[in-house]
Amino acid sequence: ATPNDCPADVETLGRSTWTLLHSIAATYPKDPSPTQQSDLRTFLGAFSRLYPCWVCADDFQTYMAKEQLAVGSRDEFGKWLCEAHNAVNTKLGKDTFDCNKWEERWRTGWKDGRCD
Numbered sequence: 001a002t003p004n005d006c007p008a009d010v011e012t013l014g015r016s017t018w019t020l021l022h023s024i025a026a027t028y029p030k031d032p033s034p035t036q037q038s039d040l041r042t043f044l045g046a047f048s049r050l051y052p053c054w055v056c057a058d059d060f061q062t063y064m065a066k067e068q069l070a071v072g073s074r075d076e077f078g079k080w081l082c083e084a085h086n087a088v089n090t091k092l093g094k095d096t097f098d099c100n101k102w103e104e105r106w107r108t109g110w111k112d113g114r115c116d
């Protein structure tokens, strides 16, 4: 980031937001309580309406209406979120990410010690 890139543009906002969302998945319990599950649902519902890139928010709401949000466990939510991120990657012409590796990227760290 340079001193001149405030306010955040769509890319900076997106990178920071994916970091937050995947980090929430990484710390979400393996066996969440009903309250934790409903908190996550409420958070993502409000997030999809408040995300301050309106085309992004519109498409994300459409995605959530089509692909049932899964909050039953860390693995379920982590995979759901990875697929949601891949849908955006595809829309933007970026490579998709191997969702079997989401925990290595966002929770445990790469097996070779890298962290990017």
Ligand code: FAD
Pocket (backbone or CB within 6 Å): 010, 011, 012, 013, 014, 015, 016, 017, 018, 022, 051, 055, 056, 057, 059, 060, 081, 082, 083, 084, 085, 086, 088, 089, 092, 094, 096, 097, 102, 105, 116
């Ligand atoms: P990002 O896509 O920001 O990814 C950051 C890091 O996450 C990557 O470096 C990689 O290590 C990891 N990663 C990549 N894919 C996955 C995955 N599937 N699962 C787990 N980890 C992964 N931008 C637009 O221009 N138009 C849009 O409509 C749009 N919609 C968005 C909707 C949402 C909900 C969010 C959060 C962002 C959206 N963005 C959109 C921003 C866009 O997704 C990127 O964040 C931005 O283009 C910067 O991309 P990047 O290449 O730096 O990596």
